[in-house]
Amino acid sequence: MRQSKLFTKTKRESPTDEVSKNAELLIRGGFVHKEMAGVYDYLPLGLQVLRKIENIIREEMNAIGGQEVFLSALQEKELWQKTNRWDDEIVDNWFKTKFKNETELGLAFTHEEPLTRLMKDFVNSYRDLPFSAYQFQNKFRNETRAKSGVMRTREFIMKDLYSFCKDEKEHNEFYEKAKEAYEKIFQRVGIGHITYLTFASGGVFSKYSHEFQALTGAGEDTIYIDEDKGIAINKEVYTDEVIENLGLSKERLVEKRAVEVGNIFTLGTRFSEALDLTYQTEKGDKKNVFMGSYGIGPARLMGTVVEALADDKGIIWPESIAPFRVHLLVLGEDKEVIKKAEEIYAELLKNKIEVLFDDRGEMSPGEKFADADLLGMPIRLVVSQRSMKESGIELKKRNEEKGKIVSQEELLDLLKLEPRA
Amino acid sequence: MRQSKLFTKTKRESPTDEVSKNAELLIRGGFVHKEMAGVYDYLPLGLQVLRKIENIIREEMNAIGGQEVFLSALQEKELWQKTNRWDDEIVDNWFKTKFKNETELGLAFTHEEPLTRLMKDFVNSYRDLPFSAYQFQNKFRNETRAKSGVMRTREFIMKDLYSFCKDEKEHNEFYEKAKEAYEKIFQRVGIGHITYLTFASGGVFSKYSHEFQALTGAGEDTIYIDEDKGIAINKEVYTDEVIENLGLSKERLVEKRAVEVGNIFTLGTRFSEALDLTYQTEKGDKKNVFMGSYGIGPARLMGTVVEALADDKGIIWPESIAPFRVHLLVLGEDKEVIKKAEEIYAELLKNKIEVLFDDRGEMSPGEKFADADLLGMPIRLVVSQRSMKESGIELKKRNEEKGKIVSQEELLDLLKLEPRA
Numbered sequence: 001m002r003q004s005k006l007f008t009k010t011k012r013e014s015p016t017d018e019v020s021k022n023a024e025l026l027i028r029g030g031f032v033h034k035e036m037a038g039v040y041d042y043l044p045l046g047l048q049v050l051r052k053i054e055n056i057i058r059e060e061m062n063a064i065g066g067q068e069v070f071l072s073a074l075q076e077k078e079l080w081q082k083t084n085r086w087d088d089e090i091v092d093n094w095f096k097t098k099f100k101n102e103t104e105l106g107l108a109f110t111h112e113e114p115l116t117r118l119m120k121d122f123v124n125s126y127r128d129l130p131f132s133a134y135q136f137q138n139k140f141r142n143e144t145r146a147k148s149g150v151m152r153t154r155e156f157i158m159k160d161l162y163s164f165c166k167d168e169k170e171h172n173e174f175y176e177k178a179k180e181a182y183e184k185i186f187q188r189v190g191i192g193h194i195t196y197l198t199f200a201s202g203g204v205f206s207k208y209s210h211e212f213q214a215l216t217g218a219g220e221d222t223i224y225i226d227e228d229k230g231i232a233i234n235k236e237v238y239t240d241e242v243i244e245n246l247g248l249s250k251e252r253l254v255e256k257r258a259v260e261v262g263n264i265f266t267l268g269t270r271f272s273e274a275l276d277l278t279y280q281t282e283k284g285d286k287k288n289v290f291m292g293s294y295g296i297g298p299a300r301l302m303g304t305v306v307e308a309l310a311d312d313k314g315i316i317w318p319e320s321i322a323p324f325r326v327h328l329l330v331l332g333e334d335k336e337v338i339k340k341a342e343e344i345y346a347e348l349l350k351n352k353i354e355v356l357f358d359d360r361g362e363m364s365p366g367e368k369f370a371d372a373d374l375l376g377m378p379i380r381l382v383v384s385q386r387s388m389k390e391s392g393i394e395l396k397k398r399n400e401e402k403g404k405i406v407s408q409e410e411l412l413d414l415l416k417l418e419p420r421a
Numbered sequence: 422m423r424q425s426k427l428f429t430k431t432k433r434e435s436p437t438d439e440v441s442k443n444a445e446l447l448i449r450g451g452f453v454h455k456e457m458a459g460v461y462d463y464l465p466l467g468l469q470v471l472r473k474i475e476n477i478i479r480e481e482m483n484a485i486g487g488q489e490v491f492l493s494a495l496q497e498k499e500l501w502q503k504t505n506r507w508d509d510e511i512v513d514n515w516f517k518t519k520f521k522n523e524t525e526l527g528l529a530f531t532h533e534e535p536l537t538r539l540m541k542d543f544v545n546s547y548r549d550l551p552f553s554a555y556q557f558q559n560k561f562r563n564e565t566r567a568k569s570g571v572m573r574t575r576e577f578i579m580k581d582l583y584s585f586c587k588d589e590k591e592h593n594e595f596y597e598k599a600k601e602a603y604e605k606i607f608q609r610v611g612i613g614h615i616t617y618l619t620f621a622s623g624g625v626f627s628k629y630s631h632e633f634q635a636l637t638g639a640g641e642d643t644i645y646i647d648e649d650k651g652i653a654i655n656k657e658v659y660t661d662e663v664i665e666n667l668g669l670s671k672e673r674l675v676e677k678r679a680v681e682v683g684n685i686f687t688l689g690t691r692f693s694e695a696l697d698l699t700y701q702t703e704k705g706d707k708k709n710v711f712m713g714s715y716g717i718g719p720a721r722l723m724g725t726v727v728e729a730l731a732d733d734k735g736i737i738w739p740e741s742i743a744p745f746r747v748h749l750l751v752l753g754e755d756k757e758v759i760k761k762a763e764e765i766y767a768e769l770l771k772n773k774i775e776v777l778f779d780d781r782g783e784m785s786p787g788e789k790f791a792d793a794d795l796l797g798m799p800i801r802l803v804v805s806q807r808s809m810k811e812s813g814i815e816l817k818k819r820n821e822e823k824g825k826i827v828s829q830e831e832l833l834d835l836l837k838l839e840p841r842a
Binding site for chain 2: 005006007008009011030033035036039040041042043044047050065067068069070071072073074075076095096097098099100105107114118119121122123128131133138140142144154155164
């Protein structure tokens with residue numbers, strides 16, 4: 001895409017009302033716009049990132065057999081009363097509204113209740129199990145404070161998957177598959193190396209739940225990591241007993257700040273009992289379905305990538321989720337230079353290489369370089385009088401210091417060879 | 422996908438609480454689930470249809486230069502007060518909620534206000550115009566009644582595009598392009614032949630707005646169509662003066678029931694004045710940006726396709742938006758037959774032909790045929806002892822009465838040749 005056509009522009013100044021690095025950089029780059037505290041809009045470049053993250057998650061959820069659905073945000077009071085999660089004293093982050101006839105409604109902060117009820121239409125026999133369903137859907141949470149940028153917001157897309165199994169054994173098998181899928185997701189979006197499988201408090205049906213915590217000073221959680229084993233314990237369950245249980249030793253555990261980028265949770269029959277979701281076993285008995293839930297927030301991942309990988313010049317997107325893989329800059333007003341840049345732009349498009357083309361006139365080289373650093377595409381190409389003197393294009397990776405001059409022929413080979421992360 | 426793995430099942434009985442054909446068929450087929458009156462969930466097959474419709478719309482919006490964004494549902498009172506659209510006396514379909522500190526919020530029923538305000542960050546000069554931005558986003562409308570199935574709901578994804586131009590002339594050029602894009606969309610989703618460009622009441626800045634009305638008895642609107650010219654007049658502006666204005670003659674106009682499947686509207690400076698969105702002209706003057714808005718509801722399109730194209734056995738999806746292009750049925754328990762069906766399933770997958778494979782045991786041929794008719798995939802393939810005796814597969818299109826036996830070699834050629842709509 002031509003940058004001259006992109007309606008967003010970068011800002012030199014940081015927003016005055018943001019304390020988080022991710023919001024600051026994402027707003028300055030024109031990726032997001034702040035609607036109000038804890039509520040953000042996604043602009044073209046930001047939406048591209050979000051969509052790429054979503055697609056990675058979708059591929060991994062499909063790979064473990066997840067079936068995609070899309071549930072409503074509006075929720076019935078009566079349904080949530082059955083599981084004792086309607087009362088504001090019990091769930092303190094509801095947004096509530098009403099129909100014109102004064103019937104009270106909630107805006108879903110999660111979807112166990114409606115999905116469990118819905119499955120009563122489809123689950124009858126042991127033959128119908130196991131399976132899992134997931135969605136990317138707007139969640140609403142009435143957070144008291146919101147100061148972590150896009151990492152904790154009052155309205156956000158969440159991928160939530162729910163599994164439905166015959167019993168705990170079948171559940172545990174699926175749970176392990178989900179855990180592996182989650183690890184793949186964090187690898188693929190570029191934060192695998194800082195993300196720890198973290199033991200956190202469980203529920204009635206399991207001793208622990210598992211969180212995936214990514215190390216960043218901007219995180220709200222404290223965890224204790226064993227770097228060699230690649231696992232961690234959340235402060236909330238950090239006791240001698242738990243350390244021993246997990247076969248870890250206190251001396252090797254290091255305290256870190258981290259952000260929860262995903263969690264997986266054994267629900268057991270908590271919801272299937274309350275909402276009477278049962279199936280008939282092979283022997284003809286009735287049993288409650290055994291459930292699990294598995295969440296990831298794509299925008300939180302996006303914020304975490306910004307927090308963890310940015311440098312003092314701006315964002316550094318991994319190739320897998322960058323809005324564009326290549327940022328092509330043309331410097332100066334020289335006709336030959338512009339012609340060459342246009343030629344390269346056309347060639348990249350022809351080869352289906354995603355490219356943002358900074359074709360803006362009236363912009364100094366310094367301004368263009370600063371924008372490229374702020375926006376953070378993985379590969380920067382520069383066409384200028386200088387590069388043409390050396391009969392080539394300057395190629396520099398965002399996460400490397402030095403660029404190099406490559407010929408036009410080399411360029412395409414290089415871009416084709418470089419695997420996408 | 423294997424139907425035995427699909428968690429949804431068809432229902433023989435119609436839901437008792439639905440009066441609309443689209444909801445009845447979509448619920449019986451397991452495409453959607455009713456959460457409450459006017460609020461539906463999309464299940465795997467229904468979501469596939471919705472996504473395909475969205476992608477067709479997205480392609481056409483991108484083709485006219487639309488840049489995709491994603492705005493929040495939560496809205497600030499102060500913003501909407503500036504355009505005088507906050508008061509429930511003026512806009513009667515708001516859902517409202519609040520932050521914990523009692524700050525009132527609305528759930529967006531449209532997005533002129535936030536998008537106009539947002540553009541103040543990016544529009545300064547005539548050089549920044551024209552452009553357009555669009556989104557697929559969940560809208561909330563507190564409808565008093567909801568009895569048209571998925572065609573009028575209280576929560577629904579809408580594609581809304583907004584254009585930003587220097588003046589009326591530039592706006593009119595874009596408006597014509599948008600009109601053509603809309604016509605392509607209705608063609609591509611399979612209702613072009615019943616959809617009429619319809620003149621409806623305009624606003625301060627234009628005599629008329631344009632609706633796209635699709636003929637169906639389930640529609641809520643009355644329009645007067647000129648079949649030869651392919652245009653229509655909405656009852657709300659059906660006067661002798663308008664008929665004459667448009668160069669139509671009363672004798673040729675026929676009254677029909679129709680549903681509004683899209684609308685395009687000249688907003689002029691209604692919002693840019695109220696929210697002070699201006700740009701500097703070439704001469705250095707300040708002027709308000711001239712705007713337009715352009716809406717389509719993908720779920721309403723889905724409902725309209727069901728209403729308009731279904732027969733008494735079930736849904737008939739156009740190829741372009743069918744959840745799967747092919748429905749492959751295996752009949753009986755004969756091992757050779759099952760082996761052959763599995764072979765064909767594998768071959769279709771290998772050739773990237775979308776196929777739902779009815780591999781369910783314990784189902785009579787009659788039940789499988791009834792399900793295939795209800796679910797409405799464009800092409801039905803049957804592998805049975807009978808088809809194998811004739812050394813082939815039975816191929817029948819959903820919108821044709823008779824099938825034919827084709828050999829395995831012919832099958833792939835046929836499927837590859839048939840263009841997708």
